Amino acid sequence: GQSLEQPSEVTAVEGAIVQINCTYQTSGFYGLSWYQQHDGGAPTFLSYNALDGLEETGRFSSFLSRSDSYGYLLLQELQMKDSASYFCAVPTSGTYKYIFGTGTRLKVLA
Amino acid sequence: DAMVIQNPRYQVTQFGKPVTLSCSQTLNHNVMYWYQQKSSQAPKLLFHYYDKDFNNEADTPDNFQSRRPNTSFCFLDIRSPGLGDAAMYLCATSRDNNQPQHFGDGTRLSIL
Numbered sequence: 001g002q003s004l005e006q007p008s009e010v011t012a013v014e015g016a017i018v019q020i021n022c023t024y025q026t027s028g029f030y031g032l033s034w035y036q037q038h039d040g041g042a043p044t045f046l047s048y049n050a051l052d053g054l055e056e057t058g059r060f061s062s063f064l065s066r067s068d069s070y071g072y073l074l075l076q077e078l079q080m081k082d083s084a085s086y087f088c089a090v091p092t093s094g095t096y097k098y099i100f101g102t103g104t105r106l107k108v109l110a
Numbered sequence: 111d112a113m114v115i116q117n118p119r120y121q122v123t124q125f126g127k128p129v130t131l132s133c134s135q136t137l138n139h140n141v142m143y144w145y146q147q148k149s150s151q152a153p154k155l156l157f158h159y160y161d162k163d164f165n166n167e168a169d170t171p172d173n174f175q176s177r178r179p180n181t182s183f184c185f186l187d188i189r190s191p192g193l194g195d196a197a198m199y200l201c202a203t204s205r206d207n208n209q210p211q212h213f214g215d216g217t218r219l220s221i222l
Contacts, residue, residue, distance in 0.1 A: 030207070030208040031208055033210055033211075035213075040218075041215070042200055042213040042214060042215050043211075043213045048210055087152055087153075091207055095165070096141045096158055096160050096204070096207050097158060098155070098211060100152040102152060103151070103152050
């Protein structure tokens with residue numbers, strides 16, 4: 001089967017750095033996306049990695065290792081507004097569907 | 111400049127009373143998706159369209175149907191809503207396979 005696993009919850013303080021991991025098991029691989037979702041809101045796209053390595057976008061970076069079937073989202077200089085759920089997602093082979101990870105709830109403390 | 115627009119944001123219906131949720135997009139994307147999301151869970155795919163080609167998930171209840179009359183619009187029809195159908199319904203689009211998805215703000219459905 002196809003699945004993506006994430007930690008259910010991560011807590012950190014303002015100004016800190018936090019890493020949210022995602023391990024995946026898929027038949028075929030085309031890339032790993034990350035989405036942020038605030039309570040009551042819709043998911044918003046953060047990043048996409050198709051190739052191994054680190055992609056940086058401001059305070060957020062995303063990393064992919066295809067050989068390890070693993071990726072992570074790195075959030076630096078945490079702010080209270082970063083408190084949200086974060087989902088990793090992969091497109092599935094031969095379809096236009098995406099599989100979402102279990103989601104990680106990030107709590108940022110003052 | 112909303113690109114994926116869902117109406118209404120909040121919908122209340124009665125148990126068993128048909129309801130339709132709507133989604134429109136200004137992105138001209140080929141693929142449109144409907145997801146159901148319940149509290150503290152990941153979005154669950156119900157259907158997706160590539161252009162007019164409809165794809166139904168095997169575990170999507172028969173109670174749920176969808177229409178895509180043109181590129182810009184997509185509808186989710188719930189024929190006889192039950193209490194378990196109360197959830198956030200998310201519409202999303204993507205240009206093609208392996209492209210990021212763009213989500214609407216969602217419609218939160220409540221069942222009385």
